[in-house]
Amino acid sequence: MRQAIAALAAILCAGALQAEDARGTQQAVPDDVWSAMQGTSWHTDMPCPARDDLRLLTIPYVDFYADRRDGRMIVSAEVADDLLSIFADILSAGYPIQSMRLVQEFGGDDGLSMAANNTSAFNCRLVAGTNRLSQHALGKALDINPVQNPYVTRSGVSPAAGVDFDEPHERKADVPGVITAEHPVVRAFKARGWGWGGDWSASKDYQHFSESGK
Numbered sequence: 234m235r236q237a238i239a240a241l242a243a244i245l246c247a248g249a250l251q252a253e254d255a256r257g258t259q260q261a262v263p264d265d266v267w268s269a270m271q272g273t274s275w276h277t278d279m280p281c282p283a284r285d286d287l288r289l290l291t292i293p294y295v296d297f298y299a300d301r302r303d304g305r306m307i308v309s310a311e312v313a314d315d316l317l318s319i320f321a322d323i324l325s326a327g328y329p330i331q332s333m334r335l336v337q338e339f340g341g342d343d344g345l346s347m348a349a350n351n352t353s354a355f356n357c358r359l360v361a362g363t364n365r366l367s368q369h370a371l372g373k374a375l376d377i378n379p380v381q382n383p384y385v386t387r388s389g390v391s392p393a394a395g396v397d398f399d400e401p402h403e404r405k406a407d408v409p410g411v412i413t414a415e416h417p418v419v420r421a422f423k424a425r426g427w428g429w430g431g432d433w434s435a436s437k438d439y440q441h442f443s444e445s446g447k
């Protein structure tokens with residue numbers, strides 16, 4: 234009996250370690266990261282969030298070769314816990330992510346980040362073609378695998394390489410990286426009350442998830 238309990242304890246412990254390992258971590262924005270954000274993803278002439286209101290997440294994920302990697306993402310402190318839980322679910326589901334680098338590594342240029350199929354969150358910028366602040370500017374929205382999940386409007390597809398994944402018949406659950414309505418990625422976000430741009434009617438932003446649903 235004692236042996237059985239010890240064996241059970243060992244199994245439970247291994248499970249706990251695995252779960253711990255699958256969850257990323259959060260920290261205050263370090264000095265080097267903050268200084269690289271200046272003039273790229275954070276601007277003095279825009280109403281960007283204060284440094285203290287942002288967190289740097291380190292997130293374990295699997296890439297398209299099934300290799301385990303650690304990515305980095307900046308988000309609002311208010312949603313940091315939710316996002317760590319969501320990405321733990323995404324990792325458990327085995328969903329592949331190509332790249333998870335801070336948008337400042339692309340000079341704050343959303344177009345370059347999307348073209349590189351980069352998954353990212355915070356970027357203090359306006360909604361393309363408007364003078365409204367994007368939900369990304371609040372650190373409460375993120376874009377996942379933009380190539381497999383493009384932003385589709387009447388005027389085009391963004392990024393351009395997303396043209397292979399913009400038609401309904403190209404958006405099947407068995408295509409790696411493609412996010413569909415009943416997909417584990419969508420379920421992970423919706424379980425925490427987040428909205429998906431694939432549910433929008435006028436345009437489709439398949440890569441986009443936000444706390445507000447906007």
Ligand SMILES: [Zn+2]
Binds near residue numbers: 374376440
């Ligand atoms: Zn977005």
